[in-house]
Amino acid sequence: MDFGVRAPSRRQLLSAIARVGGTAALYQAMTTLGHAAETQFHGPPNLQGARPGSSVIVLGAGLAGMLAAYELTRAGYKVKILEFQNRPGGRNWSLRGGDTYTELGGATQKVGYAPGNYFNPGPWRIPHHHRTLLHYCKAFGVSLEPFIQYNHNTWMHSSEAFGGKPVRFNTAAADFEGNIAELLAKSVNAKALDDAVTLEDRERLLEALKGWGMLDKDYKYVxxxxxxxxxxxxxxxxxxxNGAPIASKDLNSLHDVLDPQVWTSIGFFMGHEMQTTMFQPVGGMDMIGKGFAKQVExxxxxxxxxxxxxxxxxxxxVTWTDTATGKTTDAKADWCVCTIPLSILGQMDLQVTDEMMAAIKAVPYSGQVKIGLEMKRRFWEEDESIYGGHSFxxxxxxxxxYPNNNMFKDGPAVLLGAFAREMGAYRLAGMTPEQRIEVALQQGSVLHPASYRKEFSNGASVAWSRVPWAMGCCARWNDETRKEHYQTLVGMDRRIVLAGEHASYVGCWMEGALLSSIDAITRLHKRALEA
Structure with missing residues (x-):
């Protein structure tokens, strides 16, 4: 699009592409322009030349820790991993029927899901461009299946729009596009954009708005x-x-579609990480942790x-205690890769520089709350034709x-009944697990009034601020803390190096944990050779 005599800025060009071409065109353009490139994975690290007998102790058997141990062992290092829990994977975690989980404060939940059903309290989807994770899943034999991210037939609900009633996602999105297209067409026809658009592109823009916004010959959305x-x-x-279709008559107004819930839900899928081609492990997210653990058995x-x-x-x-026997042991090594979450690490007796400790303590953690509800049957599929995706x-x-596996199957299934953030998460985290389930049922019934309570069987919740071994979901850097502390945090502190999603620019994702791990052990190896 020609914005007058000057070439358009990248922002102007991307905005125009988004208006006319939608998310797919925008994402492709962003990738071409270097704004949405794939993550920085160039293959497994090259750790040749390790000194015989060199030893590394890895703290934490999450994905970052296990990947570090795997690659260091292949290179010839002698490696030992210390893990607080009785399982591998860290936040790569699934709860299944028969599991017991106790949160800070002592509330204990015994999960009652039917055999084969599960709930992923932590990560639950993998973008197609997270190439590090996809590489190692393939290498370690972890089977993946599609994760349906974008579903036109789910629900969108705002208490301030559409009379407080949920509407189908495609209905809200179409009415948003139509109303905005009509508004912009009026501006074009009123020559309000003549200073920015040439005469030729004015006609092209009007034609694009008519097609994209579904406008009539008078450029009205009706x-x-x-x-x-x-x-x-x-x-x-x-x-x-009676095969002829009948057009829907009750179009939503500009006022309704300008409600923040509408445009933020539509914009959700334009995020770099939230694009529609995504994956999940077959059988639960913890299959990734188990796959990694087999490599470092x-x-x-x-x-x-x-x-x-x-x-x-x-x-x-490293001084550690066996939580089963109470026995305390000192483990020694030449080097240490520490993947313990900063929320825990900042409370430990850690011999690092003041600058490193300041960096560790400078990064807060988010406190999301997730709730997995098992329903007696897949009413969202059988009654509402919803197969995967999200309602907002x-x-x-x-x-x-909605679950992406076992579609069309009879019997119980688990849906994610909440992914609460910020103030919503703060309030839910202050409740008992039973109270959280009740809130999830009450609020979910607004979207599924006929079935939600009727079909409910049992549920489980995880408030990440109450998870004893993490005390938060993931690190939340901001521009100021990154500028002041990030390079210190990811640098080597004599013989200790940190790794994990907190030591990356792909925070809150497994990809970030793996990329940071590769970077950490590459620098550790270089330092070891120099020593």
Whole structure:
């Protein structure tokens, strides 16, 4: 698009592409322009030339820790992993029927899901451009399946729009596009954009708005079969005598579609990480942790609570206690890769520089709350034709996400009944697990009034601020803390180096943890060779 005599800025160009071409065109353009490149994975690290007998102790058997141990062992290092929990994976975690989980404060939940069902309290989807994770999943034999991210047939709900009633996502999105297109067309026809658009592009823009915004010959967004093909029909196309479709008549107003819940929900899918081609492990997210653990079998000591990490110019000493027996041990190594979350690490006896400790303590953690509800049957599929995807609401639960596996199967299934953030998460975290379930049922019933309570069987919740071994979901850097502390945090502190999602620019994602791990062990290896 020609913005007058000057070439358009990248921002202007991307905005124009987004208006006319939608998310897919925008994402492709951003990738071409270097704004949405894939993550920085160039293959496994090159750690050739390790000194015989060199040893590394890894703190934490999450993905970052296990990847570090795997690659360091392949390079010839002698590696030992200490893990606080009795399982691998860290935040890569699934709860299943029969599991017991106790949160800070002592509330204990015994999960009652049917065999084969699960709930992923932590990560639950993998973008197609997270190439590090996809590489190692393939290498370690972790089977993946599609994760349906974007579903036109889910619900969008705002207490301040549409009379407080949920509407189908495609209906809200179509009415947003139509109303905005009509508004912009009026501006173009009133020559309000003549200073920015050439005469030729003015005509092209009007034609684009008519097509994209489903406008009539007068550039108005009105009830029509064209609009209904996007937003849904009062009577959909069929066969025989009554096969002719009937256009939907009750279009939503500009006022309703300008509600923040509407445009933020639409914009959700334009985020770099939230694009529509995504994956999940077959059988639950913890299959990734289990797949990684097989590669480092025999290297992990579970139930190991680390209390102190000391170092000098010759090596590292880690004091840990076996939580099953109470026995305390000192483990020594030449080097240490520490993947313990900063929220825990900042409370430990850690012998690092003041600058490193300041960096560790400078980064707060988010406190999301997730709730997994098992329903007696897949009513969202059977009654509402919803197969995967998310419904959005401005209530505290924020969204409902529908399972992507075992579609069309009879019997119980688990949906994500809440992914609460910020104030919603803060309030839910202050409740008992039973109270959280009740809130999820109450608010979810707004979107599914006929079935939600009727079909509910049992549920489980995880408030990440109450998770004993993490005390938060993931690190939340801002521009100021990154500028002041990030390079210190990711740098080597004599013989200790940190790794994890907190040591990356892909925070809150497994990809960030793996990329940071590769970077950390590459620098550790270089330092070891120099030593």
């Amino acid at each position: 009830s029509s079969l064209r609009a209904s093909a996007h937003r849904g029909y009062d009577r959909p196309p069929g066969g025989g005598i 025999g290297l992990i000591t579970y139930n190991a609570k680390v209390s102190k990490v000391a170092q000098d110019d010759k090596g590292v000493a 609401t401005d209530q505290e639960i924020a969204l409902i996400s």
